[in-house]
Amino acid sequence: MEKKYNSTRNRGLQIQPKQAIIQGLAADGGLFVFDDIDKIKLPLADMMDMDYKQMAQVVLSALLFDFSEDEVKQCVENAYEGKFDTQEITPVVFSGADVICELFHGPTSAFKDVGLRMLPQLMSVSLKQKKNQKVMILTATSGDTGKAALAGFQDVENVGITVFYPDHGVSEIQRLQMITQEGNNTGVVAIKGNFDDAQSGVKRIFNDVAFRRKFKQYNTLFSSANSINIGRLIPQVVYYFYAYKRLVEEKRIRFGEQVDFCVPTGNFGNVLAGYYAKMMGLPVHRFIVAANANNVLYDFLTTGIYNRNRPFHKTISPSMDILISSNLERLLYYASDKDANYVSNLMEELNSYGKYQVKTSILSRIQSLFSTGFASDEECAAAIKEKYEKDGYVLDPHTACAYAVMKQVQDSEHVCVLMSTASPYKFCTGVYEALFDEADSDEFTVMEQLEQKTGTKAPQNLKGLKEKPIRHRDVIGIGEMKACVAQKTKELLR
């Protein structure tokens, strides 16, 4: 039988990877999944001798089965060659007693670059089979996706991109990164609401059939750069294998030995990529899902009840300020033995009541692989200080949440890899205040002070922001998103 992806809400809704990448979300609102992912067994032993790009070739070819080897190779090359400040792409640092996989060496200094350098490449190849097809990428961001997506899609032919971010809901550096974005096909809009409002607004537009039909006349369709798109999710699988290889290489583990991964989590994309790696044969003992004060995932993983009806907290780790973790739907799909009806009902409940509860059998299955914890802003700040004073290593606030949680739940039997998702310099004020005292200067002065006091270097792309002109100034209400998309689509995809 031909291999296909299908919707988490309807197994009959089937589609090839290229089409799934173009579309982003399934027509029924579900996410695209590949049923037989656990039957793929990657050549793990061989992969221990590969570099990052070779591993990417293996992983992507296995999951994107309608891409030719050459197409994948070209995408990997274009996405990564010369774009990261290290040949390794995601270097693993052995710091004191900790193993840290640094995912933030890409052009925008957050782990989102790993997926979002690749997605535009995959999308371009996928679009080749469609004459005159234009795509408008709509993306809600809690801070890091926006910039990484803008940078990735800048000036890509026949593609426009509009990013919505929560006004006052991202760090100053994140905001400057986005509103100074260049390119004739890029749009950046602040909305008066939080990340969930932005994400729900975008999903509503995807699900608005009449609206979509109107643009279809002009050969334009809407797609997503969020981790609901398999073209962004799949590249993230690679660094789990890479981290494992480095552990073997450094003789921290024997080949075949199981390890833990601790992942700062928001939309559940990063840790889900780890779960995919495990399904494809990576020896993982468990994943530690780390949350901040918005601990909806912690509650779910401990009780089986997902309830988004709760206060939204603004924290010093803004990219994890999320109450609706979209990718959890994919885990529910696999954990329920691919019961699309069941998943569809849960999502219906989430939509109508803001909550759902999973069956005990499913919860236990999930708990056998996923541990969890969360850290308040105070605990997160304390973690930044502790790690710095002990080993001279500066954590960003998101990674610090995970560090705090790792220290709570880590066992002594398994090596645990801390997934580090951003450069601390994206969050200068929060980090500076955790380490020293009140930061009473502007963000760029604090950046310099942080460099001087810690003897570390800020990434060049962040330092350079100071000189860049502001290009995007729109601020709109949530109710205005649709009209805004219509206007941006005309403007950017002429």
Ligand SMILES: *Cc1c(COP(=O)(O)O)cnc(C)c1O
């Ligand atoms: C996006 C982001 C996260 C959360 O990742 P998910 O894939 O949404 O779970 C964590 N840390 C940083 C720095 C991020 O940008």
